[in-house]
Amino acid sequence: MAEALSRPGKARLGRLFVYGCLVVVALLYLMPLWVMVVTSLKPLDEIYGGSFIGVPKVVTLDAWRAAWSEACIGTECTGLKPYFVNSLLMVIPAVALSTGIGAINGYILTKWRFPGANFVFGLLLFGCFLPYQAILIPMARTLGLLGLAGSIPGLVAVHASYGICFTTLFFRNYFVSLPDELTKAAMVDGAGFFRIFWSVILPTSIPIIVVSCIWQFTQIWNDFLFGVSFTSGSSSPITVALNNIVNVTTGRKQYNVDMAAAMIAAIPTLVVYIVAGRYFVRGLTAGAVKG
Amino acid sequence: EGQIEVLHHWVSQSEVDALNVIRKELEAKGFEWKDSAVGGMSGANAQQALRSRLTAGNPPGAMQFLGWEGVQWAEQGVVRDLNDLATAGGWREALAPQLLPFVTSGEAFIAAPINMHRQNWVWANRKLFDDAGVAVPKTWAELIETGKTLKEKGIVPVAMGDEPWQIGIIFDALLSDINGPEFYQKTAIDLDPEALGSPEMVKVFDMLREVRGLVDDNFVGRDWAVATGMVINGEAAMQFMGDWAKGEFLAKGLKPNQDFYCFATPGEVNAFQYLIDSFGMFTVSDETVQKAQVALAETIMDPKVQKGFNLIKGSIPARNDVPVDDFDDCAKLGYHERAAAIEKGSMQGAITHGFAAKPEFASVFSDVAAQFFVGKMSSEDAVKMLVSGIDNAR
Amino acid sequence: MSASTRMSSRLAGWLPRIVVAPSLLVVIVTVYLFILWTGVISVTSSKFVPTYDFVGLEQYVRLWATPRWHTAVANLFIFSALFLALSTGLGLLMAILLDQNIRAEGALRAIYLYPMALSFIVTGTAWKWIMNPGLGVQKVVNDLGWTDFRFDWITNPDMAIYTVVVAGVWQSSGFAMAIFLAGLRGIDNSVIKAAQIEGASLPLIYRQIIIPMLRPAMLSVIVLLSYIAIKSFDLVLALTNGGPGTATELPSTFMFSATFRRNQMGVGAASAVMMLMTVAAIIVPYLYSELRSENNG
Amino acid sequence: MSTLEIDRVRKAYGHLEVLKEVSISIGTGDFLVLLGPSGCGKSTLLNMIAGLESITGGEIRIAGKTVNDLSPKDRDIAMVFQSYALYPTMTVRQNIEFGMKIRRIAQADRDRAVKTASDLLQITHLLDRKPSQLSGGQRQRVAMGRAIVREPKLFLFDEPLSNLDAKLRVDMRTEIKRLHARLGTTIVYVTHDQIEAMTLATRVAVMKDGVVQQLDEPQAVYDRPANVYVARFVGSPAMNIVPAVLEAEGSTATAVIDIARRPAARIAGISLSAEALRRYAGRKVLVGIRPENFSIATKSAASALTVDFDVVEPTGPDTLAVFQLGGVEVTARLPPRQARAGREAALAVDTSKIVLFDSETETRID
Amino acid sequence: MSTLEIDRVRKAYGHLEVLKEVSISIGTGDFLVLLGPSGCGKSTLLNMIAGLESITGGEIRIAGKTVNDLSPKDRDIAMVFQSYALYPTMTVRQNIEFGMKIRRIAQADRDRAVKTASDLLQITHLLDRKPSQLSGGQRQRVAMGRAIVREPKLFLFDEPLSNLDAKLRVDMRTEIKRLHARLGTTIVYVTHDQIEAMTLATRVAVMKDGVVQQLDEPQAVYDRPANVYVARFVGSPAMNIVPAVLEAEGSTATAVIDIARRPAARIAGISLSAEALRRYAGRKVLVGIRPENFSIATKSAASALTVDFDVVEPTGPDTLAVFQLGGVEVTARLPPRQARAGREAALAVDTSKIVLFDSETETRID
Numbered sequence A: 001m002a003e004a005l006s007r008p009g010k011a012r013l014g015r016l017f018v019y020g021c022l023v024v025v026a027l028l029y030l031m032p033l034w035v036m037v038v039t040s041l042k043p044l045d046e047i048y049g050g051s052f053i054g055v056p057k058v059v060t061l062d063a064w065r066a067a068w069s070e071a072c073i074g075t076e077c078t079g080l081k082p083y084f085v086n087s088l089l090m091v092i093p094a095v096a097l098s099t100g101i102g103a104i105n106g107y108i109l110t111k112w113r114f115p116g117a118n119f120v121f122g123l124l125l126f127g128c129f130l131p132y133q134a135i136l137i138p139m140a141r142t143l144g145l146l147g148l149a150g151s152i153p154g155l156v157a158v159h160a161s162y163g164i165c166f167t168t169l170f171f172r173n174y175f176v177s178l179p180d181e182l183t184k185a186a187m188v189d190g191a192g193f194f195r196i197f198w199s200v201i202l203p204t205s206i207p208i209i210v211v212s213c214i215w216q217f218t219q220i221w222n223d224f225l226f227g228v229s230f231t232s233g234s235s236s237p238i239t240v241a242l243n244n245i246v247n248v249t250t251g252r253k254q255y256n257v258d259m260a261a262a263m264i265a266a267i268p269t270l271v272v273y274i275v276a277g278r279y280f281v282r283g284l285t286a287g288a289v290k291g
Numbered sequence B: 001e002g003q004i005e006v007l008h009h010w011v012s013q014s015e016v017d018a019l020n021v022i023r024k025e026l027e028a029k030g031f032e033w034k035d036s037a038v039g040g041m042s043g044a045n046a047q048q049a050l051r052s053r054l055t056a057g058n059p060p061g062a063m064q065f066l067g068w069e070g071v072q073w074a075e076q077g078v079v080r081d082l083n084d085l086a087t088a089g090g091w092r093e094a095l096a097p098q099l100l101p102f103v104t105s106g107e108a109f110i111a112a113p114i115n116m117h118r119q120n121w122v123w124a125n126r127k128l129f130d131d132a133g134v135a136v137p138k139t140w141a142e143l144i145e146t147g148k149t150l151k152e153k154g155i156v157p158v159a160m161g162d163e164p165w166q167i168g169i170i171f172d173a174l175l176s177d178i179n180g181p182e183f184y185q186k187t188a189i190d191l192d193p194e195a196l197g198s199p200e201m202v203k204v205f206d207m208l209r210e211v212r213g214l215v216d217d218n219f220v221g222r223d224w225a226v227a228t229g230m231v232i233n234g235e236a237a238m239q240f241m242g243d244w245a246k247g248e249f250l251a252k253g254l255k256p257n258q259d260f261y262c263f264a265t266p267g268e269v270n271a272f273q274y275l276i277d278s279f280g281m282f283t284v285s286d287e288t289v290q291k292a293q294v295a296l297a298e299t300i301m302d303p304k305v306q307k308g309f310n311l312i313k314g315s316i317p318a319r320n321d322v323p324v325d326d327f328d329d330c331a332k333l334g335y336h337e338r339a340a341a342i343e344k345g346s347m348q349g350a351i352t353h354g355f356a357a358k359p360e361f362a363s364v365f366s367d368v369a370a371q372f373f374v375g376k377m378s379s380e381d382a383v384k385m386l387v388s389g390i391d392n393a394r
Numbered sequence C: 001m002s003a004s005t006r007m008s009s010r011l012a013g014w015l016p017r018i019v020v021a022p023s024l025l026v027v028i029v030t031v032y033l034f035i036l037w038t039g040v041i042s043v044t045s046s047k048f049v050p051t052y053d054f055v056g057l058e059q060y061v062r063l064w065a066t067p068r069w070h071t072a073v074a075n076l077f078i079f080s081a082l083f084l085a086l087s088t089g090l091g092l093l094m095a096i097l098l099d100q101n102i103r104a105e106g107a108l109r110a111i112y113l114y115p116m117a118l119s120f121i122v123t124g125t126a127w128k129w130i131m132n133p134g135l136g137v138q139k140v141v142n143d144l145g146w147t148d149f150r151f152d153w154i155t156n157p158d159m160a161i162y163t164v165v166v167a168g169v170w171q172s173s174g175f176a177m178a179i180f181l182a183g184l185r186g187i188d189n190s191v192i193k194a195a196q197i198e199g200a201s202l203p204l205i206y207r208q209i210i211i212p213m214l215r216p217a218m219l220s221v222i223v224l225l226s227y228i229a230i231k232s233f234d235l236v237l238a239l240t241n242g243g244p245g246t247a248t249e250l251p252s253t254f255m256f257s258a259t260f261r262r263n264q265m266g267v268g269a270a271s272a273v274m275m276l277m278t279v280a281a282i283i284v285p286y287l288y289s290e291l292r293s294e295n296n297g
Numbered sequence D, E: 001m002s003t004l005e006i007d008r009v010r011k012a013y014g015h016l017e018v019l020k021e022v023s024i025s026i027g028t029g030d031f032l033v034l035l036g037p038s039g040c041g042k043s044t045l046l047n048m049i050a051g052l053e054s055i056t057g058g059e060i061r062i063a064g065k066t067v068n069d070l071s072p073k074d075r076d077i078a079m080v081f082q083s084y085a086l087y088p089t090m091t092v093r094q095n096i097e098f099g100m101k102i103r104r105i106a107q108a109d110r111d112r113a114v115k116t117a118s119d120l121l122q123i124t125h126l127l128d129r130k131p132s133q134l135s136g137g138q139r140q141r142v143a144m145g146r147a148i149v150r151e152p153k154l155f156l157f158d159e160p161l162s163n164l165d166a167k168l169r170v171d172m173r174t175e176i177k178r179l180h181a182r183l184g185t186t187i188v189y190v191t192h193d194q195i196e197a198m199t200l201a202t203r204v205a206v207m208k209d210g211v212v213q214q215l216d217e218p219q220a221v222y223d224r225p226a227n228v229y230v231a232r233f234v235g236s237p238a239m240n241i242v243p244a245v246l247e248a249e250g251s252t253a254t255a256v257i258d259i260a261r262r263p264a265a266r267i268a269g270i271s272l273s274a275e276a277l278r279r280y281a282g283r284k285v286l287v288g289i290r291p292e293n294f295s296i297a298t299k300s301a302a303s304a305l306t307v308d309f310d311v312v313e314p315t316g317p318d319t320l321a322v323f324q325l326g327g328v329e330v331t332a333r334l335p336p337r338q339a340r341a342g343r344e345a346a347l348a349v350d351t352s353k354i355v356l357f358d359s360e361t362e363t364r365i366d
């Protein structure tokens, strides 16, 4: 809708102001990232010598190397590498599961409405707003009963079940805008419940799949609470390892390694945001936001 | 021969190095050490992980205990009784009697203590003291005077951060130093309402306010190690901190008494406020793990291991009978003062690290002290808040 | 017609319900049963581990007698109100500016969004430094010559909560921006043309026409942000760890420390129930109106 | 044997009765148009025939077989939707093939069927495009192609032309008509556009509020509408309904109509059954006159009405003149250039085409 | 003095020329309709008049004043949009008032203006509703109300009726016509519906690809289209364009048209200028015959065509018969019940209405 507003001849000054604002805000937003980057490139002594946010005098990648493959997490000095893999092992099935289930739920709640469908949706939706600290202990018990305690599959199950609430919301709002006639046409063509979903509905939902995946990926990748509660030792996700590097109590903090580790931990989500950011907004337009 | 998973919250370099002493010894005996570290929040994250795992019925083989945790788990009947080993190894005799409440539960012996930290140390930059012509203070009043002198010279007298536990260290020390160990016993351990609300308590807060005057304004969010760095660099003169701070000085090649002072917080009776780390074993059905548990407990209580461990960790052995001849001067000082304190009854658990009152009460102390320290509350209000807080937690 | 086709068509009628049932079951267990469990614990004397003895509302009485909880509740209101207002305002502003045919829109959008992608475990440290008067913004500005400049909120118990607001806004306003941008892109062009012909200036068009039209997006933003505000946990732990003192305690950190640090599981559960009730008070009416208006529309 | 029988079918959503005892039956090769305003239940009825909505009461039989409990795919029908409902991610070919694929028809047969249908509809060159790359008319054809390859007993169309622009709508209408002639299949076609109904249908069912008002051949519906509602709904501009008083004059009737500021107009020579004539003589009735049944009167004409034209709208082939008659607004369709706004004119009426309605029940008087 | 002058106006988006030297000028009180297919540049031109698009070349003058560089609000215009563009968060009253508020008109005056406009448009009872609570026709009226209260020199309408259903469209059309008559303001109206153009306009500009094909009165455009494109675009069903060979017969021309499987048909008595007659005698031309200019021939008629009806579509008042003539498909509009598909019939043509086109340039021959 913007082109309607940009009138020719109407003050280059205005444009300048707009760009100015945007750039200033962008710089403010980048400040913490700047701090992290420069810190990760400094030797530790320089930091303890009092240089916290200035430009590094000596640039070194030691901290990055240490964070990736040398730093000790407990008595295992493997760096973040194995935990990075753990996180991938956790995030991929969890995102896939929650997105898949959310998609099929959204499909049912819009195209196969049954009495009480809205109520079911309401029930699912409220799960989005649960403070997770409150449910750690019963969840631990449940995982124990299921024999999933302390394992990556257990963590996947936890993330997938709370993820369903969000993904169902996304997909439902998206599918509401798909014409019902599409399903009807496929029914007349002889397609059944799953066939319609797979051949007709799913191929049309790429934008919202992207949104759902981005959201779930970020949430699950960055989760610490569930990771620390439901896994242990070498099966921990990267946030737990990161915490172990960062959250030193009675030792000395290696700030440069901390920052490098933090950025390593953030790389996948950053990549996802930068690569798919456009689809994020587009997908939001398509489904997550109503109106 | 067996594998044991050890859940602990030691993640910093010196801690891990020390832990490796135990690990190597255990592995020499043929047992595998499976490491589960959960750092952060003074062990609360590890606590929470443990609780999840016990709830799930999936406990680790061994767990590092702090404060009352071991006892509380033992009351739930999930901790393995090591009494046979303790009796055979004479552990009870080798430990200070003050420690026993934290490693036994009724008849059972539930945890093997590895080390003992003293919390109420003062670390000072000798050069600054000399330049200012001040000596090591003998009383808190002197300490405040010293601080003021230093402050006039543009030096930060006390380096610290604003975390409640850093403030708590000072509060714990004052509680005993100003009113004596009995007062500490009555308030911090027995939670006697009368003592808690007494004018003596007001004095403690008054003094805490004085200390606040010696701290610079940028103390928020400052890590304790950064504060130590300030003392080392000569930006600040003193720091109140447990003996883990010593490692920072030694790492810089500084020598006790030559380059820096270590002395106990000043008091009429020299207090020794301790905290210990111990390892408890959970009841498990797997026999190989059970064997490994025995081996681990014995390794921990091995005097040789205790020495090796503590040389690295900066603390002193939990066992009284391990000689400290190879240790540095500060450790020796601590070791000797411990012996004296055991005698005088001034060896007491530190509230801040959970070795006095149970956590629900201990946190009231640290809440009040921290709020008082960073805010503008009057001492009388702080005392009232303390009394009602403790009442509420009962 | 054969009985079997009738059977199969009846089965087909039930199939959606059967397929959705497992999710529903999972959610009923992991959300509602667990909430129920928490509710039960909040009326027992549970301390270290769950015990199941009924003590009535004792834990709630205790909770409300804890000054720290009062701080937490007061902070929640200050924090939520400011966080919501600022994130929404800033998000809206950025969305409007970004919607002006900006050349580098993609890059700028990524910059505004990236904080959402980072875990606060570490960005907290960066913020701590930036806000520390001796290290960060204040020092930089002082060094530039404005020696009177003060930005030391983080050291001041009365102001520290605002630093949490700042960091929270930094983290979430990009998200608000994305939703508003989506909303703006959905607005019919000709409405703006119509207003232009009537002589409305650009600010007036935004104030009187476009922003009111963003109401649905606004509603989504506010609900999602309130949810973030109520759940904020990492943010506080990493930035101030509840300090100075207990000045920046929030209900979520209170609940965590009551349960896991102070061995007051009952109090923790009671605080969780209070939080859940707050959330429900916001969300349930929203859900109700959303689902109802959809049926009508 | 009739191909489709709708037998006292009812539909209710909760308490809302959407269809009330609808009965329609058509034979093989018939083209039934369900005509009615928005919300009258046309789509609902069509969906019930297709099996996409459950039936609250009554029975639907296709080729003599009750299909109430059959699922859509077992009813041997094909359906074309208003929005075409093409699968957006499939090519045209895949769209057309989809139903056959599901029924596991061999590739060779599928190819043949696609070829036949696409040749028939002249969309062969579009087979590899996606729906988004097609124009409205092309999409419409693809949707028909998808229906044709099924070779069903019954085609169902739900407003297939309403998304097209006026020009294209006329063209596609002719094409559907031609297709029906060529394939000879039975068709049920829903629309709210009376022109479509008139041009396409062999049978029209005019619906209102879930009730069938009239079921008949299109020209019969046009010439002898069952009631005022049908009369107004069918035909554009709509039939003029003018209040009048009936007078018997021998075996024919005369309608006396008030005209503002002039003597009452008399339209004589309306034929009516003897019984009706007796019953309605001297009473108020409603006179229905189609716009095209007016003409400019030659000076000599006896029963000419003198009127003042209000608005005059030339449409090209005709001119529409609006004036007041009997207190209501009346439109006449006249040849071009014969009317001018604000002018007085004398109009003749073709009495043989006049329809009379009861002024209370609004049903036709014969 | 003309109210609006568009003087060799051009518009380009980058290299894409959307409007090519468009010149139109209309007088006060005129109703100009810009008619053309989708994408021909109608909206662009309207937006340029409104000041919502910049002008690449040429000049636009309103009431003699060049407005090229004036902002929309200073041009003294009002505009009604296809989507109505009502402010969804304001009530009807606020919508109508908005422009006046901006111009700081006193409350009392505003109230009076709203009252007048809403009475005129019969929306007084809707003033407190939100747009979402209105039907399509009501919204349309509100949009007009918003325009009326401005009392502008020029009204601009961009396809204001295309979102309405057929019935409502006809009603609203009459209302706009009446409004124009009552207010007497100058109007520029964009549509792609030729019927709207015919009924509403005092001047029609038929556009194609950014070029005005013909600018004239509607009946003139209908009767004497400038070229084949205009002939086909205006009128529904479209004018039949049949290839023929012209023969001179005295001062009139005869068109000779092939008919499949029959002797060639001869349509005699077409009047033509002497010069054209000389030029085109013996050459190929295109003969334009409107559907309504065919009639069933009385047996004696001399120049009757004998044809076979292909498809017959009764529309109610008329019947459309489709047949082959000169190798193309031709539609005739006949009275009801006079045609039957598959039958042979003899048709007469009203030669006075015939139009001839050059077979190469496709422009009209006079």
Ligand SMILES: Nc1ncnc2c1ncn2[C@@H]1O[C@H](COP(=O)(O)OP(=O)(O)OP(=O)(O)O)[C@@H](O)[C@H]1O
Pocket (backbone or CB within 6 Å): D013, D016, D018, D036, D037, D038, D039, D040, D041, D042, D043, D044, D045, D192
């Ligand atoms: N699922 C439903 N629940 C409740 N009422 C419904 C439902 N579907 C349709 N209706 C109602 O049934 C009536 C008939 O709807 P239907 O779609 O058959 O109308 P229609 O004649 O096809 O109209 P249109 O021309 O607008 O398509 C409407 O009043 C509608 O509101």
Ligand SMILES: Nc1ncnc2c1ncn2[C@@H]1O[C@H](COP(=O)(O)OP(=O)(O)OP(=O)(O)O)[C@@H](O)[C@H]1O
Pocket (backbone or CB within 6 Å): E013, E016, E018, E036, E037, E038, E039, E040, E041, E042, E043, E044, E045, E192
């Ligand atoms: N901003 C633009 N940039 C490039 N081309 C444009 C732009 N706006 C319109 N066009 C092109 O200009 C041509 C004319 O567009 P315009 O909207 O005037 O058509 P129109 O006659 O109003 O069609 P419709 O009946 O579909 O509204 C179209 O081909 C369109 O693609």
Ligand SMILES: [Mg+2]
Pocket (backbone or CB within 6 Å): D042, D043, D044
């Ligand atoms: Mg319908």
Ligand SMILES: [Mg+2]
Pocket (backbone or CB within 6 Å): E042, E043, E044
């Ligand atoms: Mg347009």
